[in-house]
Amino acid sequence: MGAWILPVAAIGLAWLVYRWVTRRARRRRRILAQPFPAEWERVLLEEVVFYRSLKTEGRARFRRDLQIFLGEKHVTGIETEVDTTTLVLAAASAVIPIFGYPDWEWDQITEVLIYPGRFGHDFEFEKGEGRNVLGMVGTGVMDRVMILSKPDLLAGFRNPSDKRNVGLHEFAHLVDKSDGHIDGVPAIGLDARSIGPWIELIRTEMQKIESGESDLHPYALTNEAEFFAVATEYLFERPDRMRVEHPELFEFLQKIFRQDLKSRITALGRERLRGRSQLGRNSPCPCGSGKKYKKCCMRRG
Numbered sequence: 001m002g003a004w005i006l007p008v009a010a011i012g013l014a015w016l017v018y019r020w021v022t023r024r025a026r027r028r029r030r031i032l033a034q035p036f037p038a039e040w041e042r043v044l045l046e047e048v049v050f051y052r053s054l055k056t057e058g059r060a061r062f063r064r065d066l067q068i069f070l071g072e073k074h075v076t077g078i079e080t081e082v083d084t085t086t087l088v089l090a091a092a093s094a095v096i097p098i099f100g101y102p103d104w105e106w107d108q109i110t111e112v113l114i115y116p117g118r119f120g121h122d123f124e125f126e127k128g129e130g131r132n133v134l135g136m137v138g139t140g141v142m143d144r145v146m147i148l149s150k151p152d153l154l155a156g157f158r159n160p161s162d163k164r165n166v167g168l169h170e171f172a173h174l175v176d177k178s179d180g181h182i183d184g185v186p187a188i189g190l191d192a193r194s195i196g197p198w199i200e201l202i203r204t205e206m207q208k209i210e211s212g213e214s215d216l217h218p219y220a221l222t223n224e225a226e227f228f229a230v231a232t233e234y235l236f237e238r239p240d241r242m243r244v245e246h247p248e249l250f251e252f253l254q255k256i257f258r259q260d261l262k263s264r265i266t267a268l269g270r271e272r273l274r275g276r277s278q279l280g281r282n283s284p285c286p287c288g289s290g291k292k293y294k295k296c297c298m299r300r301g
Helices: 002-021 023-032 038-047 056-072 084-095 150-158 166-179 192-210 224-237 239-245 247-257 261-274
Strands: 074-077 111-115 135-137 145-149
Touching (some): 023 056, 038 084, 084 150, 111 150, 145 166, 166 224, 192 224, 192 247, 224 239, 239 247
Antiparallel strands (some): 135 145
């Protein structure tokens, strides 16, 4: 009898270990088994220039990454509604900067809090002066939490030419934090030989801002971390202009984010100028099925 106890116990332990090791993969299979909601697709086509500029294969991966993010993270409204547009744009803010890293894991965050407006550094948004913070990555008791002002999140996508997008800005901070520090020197895309030149480039660009010779937003002067986040907004909103005005910065950021935006500048510019896209019932379904939208994904929404 006793001879059977150890093998049975070992099998049970092995099963528990297997369940633990494969829990993320099993959860994602369940998430991706659900059809992509048609309303999410509508928001992407109406609001997200980056998504519209992608080809069919790229759009499919963007939808997958967005679906996983929303399946694993919480987006919570604080005295405001998290409608479909707000939900999808919060997730799109996470997908865009790491789109060059198909295996990226957002372990630095568990929840995005949506505030009804701008807030202070004390996290209050109802009364008092100094309520001018658009977004924030939490620390301490707020670690792994992000706060975004709902009006500013929406405005960031609805004005894709102003080089400002608070969602991209805050997720850039989390990319920067991938090595545990928000210091303007992310752990990705820079080898040991590139770190020195990158830091020197930041200093050079800051000096240009101070002397009025740069169109980077002055908030980039706050510190190296804010410079990186401001430059990230600029890169993804106006890569065409950054390539001309800041060619060295453009090349460094392409390397960091592992995205060839140079090859997509024409598509991005076309979609930006075209404005918000409308997905009609008789439009070709964006999933690439060849069917009309009303006979395909619209039914699954």
